[in-house]
Amino acid sequence: MNRKENSRRDPTPRVYDKKSGEYRPVAGRQEQNAPGRKKYATPQRRSEIRRRRRRRFLLVFYILLFLAVTVGAVVVSLTVLFKIDTIEVAGTSRYPADVIIKTGGISKGENLFLADTGKASAAIQQKLPYIGTAKVSRGLPAKIKIEVAEVPVSGAVEDKGKYIVIGTNGKVLELAGELPKNCPVIKGLSLAKAEVGKTMVYKDTSQKETFESLTAAINTNKLGKITEIDLRNPSKIQILYDSRILMNLGLPSDFDYKIRFAKTILDEGGIKENEQGVLNLSVAAEDNKTFFDPSHTVSSAPSSQSSSK
Structure with missing residues (x-):
């Protein structure tokens, strides 16, 4: 009876010893269940551990295989494929x-x-x-x-027997021995530094703003046949059109409106193709009017031309 009660209270596995005629605990069981030691691994647990290890191994293997294939494909594409022809x-x-x-x-x-x-x-x-x-x-x-x-050409500045050709992007395009064909001459523009392929350096910031604003208006409105740009007088900016019409733009303001006004007059035949003279656009933005003097003198009686804004 005591043996049965003890077996119920103590779940430790026992084995019968023929020499002593008693049941004793399985060797090593108590040591395995001692505090701080690993628990006894059942066959099912050992099988699960093996499966987990196998899955981890396969995962690492497939990752390494994928990386190897990817690297190989990149190497092949960079050395064999996609060569420029x-x-x-x-x-x-x-x-x-x-x-x-x-x-x-x-x-x-x-x-x-x-x-x-x-x-x-x-x-x-x-x-x-x-x-x-x-x-x-x-x-x-x-x-x-x-x-x-x-890049369109804005004009050329004469300097020491050479012409500094300037583009609309503000860069020096060329140092020419003679004035290029169909290239406007720019008078009164002072440059501090001009190197081919690089942006120009101006001596006067306000003159830079005037020049860039004027050339932008000329290109935007597609006013061709410009033969000369005169910036010598800051209160009387002038451009020479087709070597026969001197356009007085006055103060360096409202260039876009003034150039557009002048182009409208030319396109609509307000000034004939064989006429020469001075076209005064200095007050065009304020009065919506301009005056054309065929005698080249502002003091002569002007003939009025107007255009809607």
Whole structure:
């Protein structure tokens, strides 16, 4: 009876010992259940542990395999595939296509995705000043496209027997020995520094603002045939149109309105193609009127021309 009661109270597994004729605890069981020691692992638990280890191993293996395949694909694409076989130049420029391509620094045989398109674009715009914009883009499977656009010419400043050709982007386009064809002469513009391919440095900030505002108005309104821009008198800005009509713009303000007014008169035949004279636009913005003097003298009796705003 005592043996049965003890077995009920003590759940520790026991085994019968033939020599002593008694039941004794399984060897090592008490030590395993002692405080601070690991519990006894059942066969089911050991099986679960093995499955978990196998899953972790497979997960790590598949991750490493994926990385190896990815790296291999990248290496192959950068060394074997996507080699540039075509470089195309589009747009209008005075520079030959082969010069533009060579300046960009991208050549056939390079990898399409390793080609530095930003650096190529900057090099073309800096080393070929007459190119205002150069967009370099990739095209699959192995093509580079260079789209260029020339910067319009604002005019040229004579300096020590040479002409500093200026673009509408404010950069020096060229130092020419003679005045380029169809290029306006700029008088009264003082420059502190002028290097080809770089932005001009002006001596006078206010003169810089006047010049840039005036050339912007001329280009926006597409007034061509400008042969001279005179900035010598800051209160009497003048431009010479087609070597025959001197336009007096007065103070350096409202250039856009004044130029648009003058172009409307020319387009509508207000001044004939064979006429010469002075077109006074100095008060056009205030009075919506301008005066044309065919005798080249403001004191003579003017003939009035007006146009709606």
